[in-house]
Amino acid sequence: MVDPKIVREKMDVIQKSLEKRGVEFDLANLIKIDNERRALIQETEKLKKEKNELSEEIARLKKKGMPSDEQIEHLRELGQIIDEREQRLKIVEKNWEDMLLLIPNIPHSSVPAGKTDHDNQVVMVWGNKPAFDFMPLAHWELGEKLDILDFKRAAKITGSRFTLYKSSGALMERALINFMLDLHTRNHGYTEVLPPFMVNRETMTGTGQLPKFEDELFKINDTDYFLIPTAEVPVTNIHSNEILKEEELPLKYVSYTPCFRKEAGAHGKDTRGLTRQHQFNKVELVKFAHPEHSYEELESLLLDAEDILKTLKIHYRVSLLCTGDLGFSASKTYDIEVWLPGQNIYREISSCSNFESFQARRAKIRYRTHTGKTEFVHTLNGSGLAVGRTVMAIMENYQTKDGSIIIPEVLRPYMGGISIISR
């Protein structure tokens, strides 16, 4: 949620932000509702003050003599008027909040203007495309030939966009999860957490998935629980409604979870292989940072995520997302895009964002400053990394002419020492 004070006092800032993002929103109406809301608050509070004073008067009189019937009758009437005002206020307030929750975050000043992902800026490139003296295959071809990925049977079991991993494929997925968790906990100072994979509506609202994106989520029938689309949701909400100590910031968590997404609107896109699934595994990095240091923390978060690909020795580049491609809750986002020689494309494998106080305000995550005040923390997160897409990247980058896959050195201890997957 954006700061309501900014909406009220610096409407042009919000207006510009909406334009940069290419989002339509009736700001004038929101301001109108806010004014109505505040007028109602002032009116009811004035009445309440009057009521409180009279009430005390009656309490005093009761001790000595009896209060008059007229006074009690007057109070009763006052109470009725207040009830009526409060009911109106409640409606207006709900309306106001509903609208506020639909305003996207304000992009950071360093975010380039742009409309689509074509306007994103490549800010760094690591390594080189591997040279092959044969036509490299896409991972789905390799996976089926090696009998380690079975898309047909997954479709039989559930439906499209699911995968059955087998033998070394399943082993590699599991190995990567452990490798990533170990690297981030041992080398980068993150605390491992294993959260619930279902969350309630309030939690989903805290990180910004609700109310706007309900149609992208899987909801459990007959409950108000949702399957998480990313560990960001449960992990960021670990500290919802809490006041943290300034000196314990930044808090850093790493979490493995499966992720469930409907991917509405992506029909017909990336239908083959592991790229776009309704269920996939991800190791996620989450930080709670001091507002003064959150952009430094974003840079180090990005490096922590990059470290996985560096250690696996896979070529990638980093893009800075433009205003039009930026997610609803984010102020600034870097995408790590891994090279996939079998498909001849770069593909997003991690997205690292600073949400500033946007999620913290929704989820009420605060810290106490040295002066004793409470302020909202800044929340950040990034994939470290998407596991299925990492399997995909290893398969395509480490393939050999005969269709085998060499296991990256660092992964071998996690895979029982094997160095190659072949038929």
Add this chain to the structure above:
RNA sequence: GGAGGGAUGGCUGAGUGGCCGAAAGCGGCGGUCUUGAAAACCGUUGGGCGUUUACGCGCCCCGUGGGUUCGAAUCCUACUCCCUCCGCCA
């Protein structure tokens, strides 16, 4: 799933209809004392909203929502969560 018990400030814990936003203790912070520290003593110590240049003033919050009452932390009600016992179960 069945039967009971409970939810109060950072923590422990009083409070069963009217200066209770809440006693007391612990913890935290500031101070006195001390070369320094401890102990002791004194003071201070929740959050949100509205208004205000500011000092301040006002309103709301005792798990959450509704209700009774002139007045609710206190009474009623629904829900949520926690604890104990029984059943079931990985």
